[in-house]
Amino acid sequence: MSVWYEGNIVLIQTTLIYALLSLSFQVVLRAGVFSLASVGFYGLGAYTFAMLTLHGTNVWLAFLAVIVAAVVLGLLVGMLVNRLRGLYLALFTVAFDLILTVVATNGGDLTGGPVGLFGVPPVLGTGGMAVLVVIAVLVVWQLERHSLGRSFEALRLNEDMARSVGVEVGRRRMVVFCTSAVLGACAGVANISAFTTISPQTAGFPLVTTGLTMAVLGGIGRWQGALIGAVIVAWLPEVLGDVGDYQAVVNGAIIIVLVVFAPDGVLGLAIRGWRRLRRRREPEPGPPTSAPAPDQTVQERV
Amino acid sequence: MQQVLNALVLWSIYVLFALGLSLAWGTLNVLNLAHGATFMFGAFSVVLLSEHADIPFGVLVPLAMVFGGLISVLLDLLVFRPIRARVGNSREAELLMLIGSVGAASIMVTIAQQATDDSPFGIPEGSALRSAVYRFGGFSISTIQIVIIVLGVALAALLGWWIRSSRYGRALRAVAFDGETAQLMGVNPGRLSTATMFAAGALAGLASVLLISHVGALTPTSGDNLLLKAFAMIILGGIGSIAGVLAGAAVVAVGETLVLTFTSGTWVDAASFAIIIAVILIRPQGIFVAQKADRV
Numbered sequence: 328m329s330v331w332y333e334g335n336i337v338l339i340q341t342t343l344i345y346a347l348l349s350l351s352f353q354v355v356l357r358a359g360v361f362s363l364a365s366v367g368f369y370g371l372g373a374y375t376f377a378m379l380t381l382h383g384t385n386v387w388l389a390f391l392a393v394i395v396a397a398v399v400l401g402l403l404v405g406m407l408v409n410r411l412r413g414l415y416l417a418l419f420t421v422a423f424d425l426i427l428t429v430v431a432t433n434g435g436d437l438t439g440g441p442v443g444l445f446g447v448p449p450v451l452g453t454g455g456m457a458v459l460v461v462i463a464v465l466v467v468w469q470l471e472r473h474s475l476g477r478s479f480e481a482l483r484l485n486e487d488m489a490r491s492v493g494v495e496v497g498r499r500r501m502v503v504f505c506t507s508a509v510l511g512a513c514a515g516v517a518n519i520s521a522f523t524t525i526s527p528q529t530a531g532f533p534l535v536t537t538g539l540t541m542a543v544l545g546g547i548g549r550w551q552g553a554l555i556g557a558v559i560v561a562w563l564p565e566v567l568g569d570v571g572d573y574q575a576v577v578n579g580a581i582i583i584v585l586v587v588f589a590p591d592g593v594l595g596l597a598i599r600g601w602r603r604l605r606r607r608r609e610p611e612p613g614p615p616t617s618a619p620a621p622d623q624t625v626q627e628r629v
Numbered sequence: 630m631q632q633v634l635n636a637l638v639l640w641s642i643y644v645l646f647a648l649g650l651s652l653a654w655g656t657l658n659v660l661n662l663a664h665g666a667t668f669m670f671g672a673f674s675v676v677l678l679s680e681h682a683d684i685p686f687g688v689l690v691p692l693a694m695v696f697g698g699l700i701s702v703l704l705d706l707l708v709f710r711p712i713r714a715r716v717g718n719s720r721e722a723e724l725l726m727l728i729g730s731v732g733a734a735s736i737m738v739t740i741a742q743q744a745t746d747d748s749p750f751g752i753p754e755g756s757a758l759r760s761a762v763y764r765f766g767g768f769s770i771s772t773i774q775i776v777i778i779v780l781g782v783a784l785a786a787l788l789g790w791w792i793r794s795s796r797y798g799r800a801l802r803a804v805a806f807d808g809e810t811a812q813l814m815g816v817n818p819g820r821l822s823t824a825t826m827f828a829a830g831a832l833a834g835l836a837s838v839l840l841i842s843h844v845g846a847l848t849p850t851s852g853d854n855l856l857l858k859a860f861a862m863i864i865l866g867g868i869g870s871i872a873g874v875l876a877g878a879a880v881v882a883v884g885e886t887l888v889l890t891f892t893s894g895t896w897v898d899a900a901s902f903a904i905i906i907a908v909i910l911i912r913p914q915g916i917f918v919a920q921k922a923d924r925v
Contacts, residue, residue: 422861426902539731543725573740573743576735578735586729587729590712
């Protein structure tokens with residue numbers, strides 16, 4: 328066990344970082360907020376943490392500062408984008424991510440320019456990251472439960488309908504946006520304390536596609552989906568080792584197949600498979616024709 | 630004057646690239662993130678071909694257009710159409726198509742990276758356009774620059790006419806406005822989306838083969854940068870609007886030239902992102918499109 332752990336420590340830490348980022352994407356997507364700003368907050372978290380600790384700030388104080396910065400910027404950007412929907416929101420948030428990378432590239436000594444910052448003390452360790460992931464899961468889980476969780480789901484499925492039954496759309500969207508911002512910033516802090524460096528390219532467009540892929544592959548309906556997506560994306564290259572150089576081709580093909588045939592992600596696929604299996608085992612309660620076909624909304628609610 | 634010419638060449642390339650993207654987005658509601666990879670692959674496939682046989686430049690250009698068009702149609706058949714058929718909720722379909730196109734893009738980019746060892750590729754000597762340079766006083770223009778500007782303007786005009794006046798164009802606008810009603814009126818949305826995607830891919834292929842003969846070489850990731858700039862142009866002009874793309878491309882081309890003259894080169898990319906953010910906040914429907922409540 329410990330030999331396996333030592334040999335795969337990079338992959339394990341990557342999985343934990345990805346899990347935070349994936350949750351950050353999932354929490355907004357689940358509420359129908361098509362925001363890709365998580366990567367921007369990832370960069371914000373990593374850079375803030377690196378700049379503060381490199382100047383001798385206490386690690387916990389730096390972490391606190393990151394959270395505060397993420398909430399403040401999250402509120403600001405959230406206010407700006409609260410009236411945007413769909414692809415407009417997606418594009419706006421991508422532009423937000425990329426403008427931060429340009430600023431970081433031109434930040435001079437403060438951000439280390441195109442090279443970035445390095446030599447940040449690795450404070451969190453695998454245990455610390457695992458604790459962060461557990462806390463993140465608890466938070467996201469609470470946002471999925473009870474009437475609050477259902478109101479987010481209603482926002483995704485039909486915003487006008489949700490508004491008509493009294494869901495405060497604007498405020499709910501701000502809540503998920505800020506949660507996503509903090510989770511993204513935590514992923515950035517986890518990343519820098521695992522690998523001790525941050526550069527503008529690492530928080531660029533490829534990370535946006537990685538994060539989006541993780542969230543959708545696993546299934547955006549539940550937090551378990553985000554974790555499954557993170558595990559798949561982190562470990563697929565290792566599993567596909569034999570395919571060698573054309574690994575990204577296989578990744579791309581898997582993404583396409585999943586998106587086309589399992590739009591609710593691996594988790595949705597598993598749930599549907601499990602239901603079908605159970606229905607086959609148990610005798611049908613009535614004549615087969617009267618059994619209602621489980622439609623999309625019922626599946627998603629359960 | 631020379632700067633103006635350079636900006637004009639840049640503008641033509643931007644227009645050719647962004648027109649297809651805007652067309653697919655405005656009419657089929659597809660934000661095709663594989664458009665940049667399609668662009669790159671158009672040039673890449675003719676470079677591969679011309680390494681094995683001496684093909685004249687005049688044949689390479691239509692070949693690149695056909696390759697780009699076919700890739701785009703394939704993407705529509707394998708990814709976008711199945712998703713549209715399976716997912717009823719249009720917002721979820723948008724998201725899934727976007728991610729599917731990311732997967733497709735990574736396939737194309739990886740194949741090109743493996744085949745070229747991730748290094749720039751260009752058209753070999755034998756097939757390249759023999760370019761002459763013409764001088765008028767202190768001002769010089771090369772054959773390829775003339776070709777780029779002429780094709781850029783001509784195709785933009787042709788596409789504009791196609792959308793506005795042809796049967797296809799009218800059917801396309803009808804589908805974009807209300808797909809179900811259009812279908813009741815006898816429009817075949819499948820054939821229409823194939824034609825549109827082919828046109829979009831062909832324009833990308835054309836842009837890439839022109840750009841590669843102008844600047845000499847492209848890299849497997851050349852398309853990605855262009856893709857983000859194209860978003861800025863399309864958002865600025867209004868999604869699906871041809872005149873909007875022309876204006877948007879002009880603003881981005883001039884804006885980048887200005888940023889390049891007044892600051893160090895590293896701020897250039899911020900120009901397009903700043904345009905995206907400013908336009909979405911102030912006038913999200915773009916300059917050339919009337920208010921359309923549905924989109925935002």
